[in-house]
Amino acid sequence: MPSPPEAVLAPLHAAIARAQAVVEAETEALRRRAGIDLKSFEYRKSQALLDLDRARRSLPSEGLDRRTSEQLGMLRMRLDENMALLSTHMSAVREIADVIAKAMLEADSDGTYSRPGSGCLP
Numbered sequence: 001m002p003s004p005p006e007a008v009l010a011p012l013h014a015a016i017a018r019a020q021a022v023v024e025a026e027t028e029a030l031r032r033r034a035g036i037d038l039k040s041f042e043y044r045k046s047q048a049l050l051d052l053d054r055a056r057r058s059l060p061s062e063g064l065d066r067r068t069s070e071q072l073g074m075l076r077m078r079l080d081e082n083m084a085l086l087s088t089h090m091s092a093v094r095e096i097a098d099v100i101a102k103a104m105l106e107a108d109s110d111g112t113y114s115r116p117g118s119g120c121l122p
Contacts, residue, residue, distance in 0.1 A: 009068055012055040016071045019048035023078045030085040 022044045029036040064072070
C-alpha cells in the first residue's frame with residue numbers, strides 16, 4: 001500500500017515536532033526541578049494534541065510511511081518518560097501534603113481524647 005505524499009504528511013510531521021518540543025521542555029524542567037508553570041505546559045500539550053488530531057484527520061486512510069511511524073514512536077517514548085517524571089513529582093506532592101495534614105491535625109489536638117500514657121498531655 002503506498003504511503004501518502006510528503007505534502008499531505010507535512011502538517012502531521014510539523015505537529016509531531018511541536019508536540020515533542022513541548023513534552024521535552026516540560027520533561028527537562030521537571031528533571032532540573034525548576035519551579036515550572038505546569039498549567040502553561042498543560043495548555044501547550046493540549047494545543048499540541050489538538051494540532052495532532054487535526055493533522056491526522058487530513059490524512060487518507062492508507063498507512064503511514066516509515067518516517068512518520070518513527071516520529072510517532074519517538075513522541076510516544078518522550079511522552080512515557082514525561083509521564084514517569086510527572087508521576088514521581090505527584091507522589092512527592094502527595095507525601096508532602098500528608099505530612100502537612102498530619103502536622104496540622106496534631107497541632108489542632110488539645111489531648112482531650114488521647115489515651116493516658118500515649119505521650120499526649122491531658
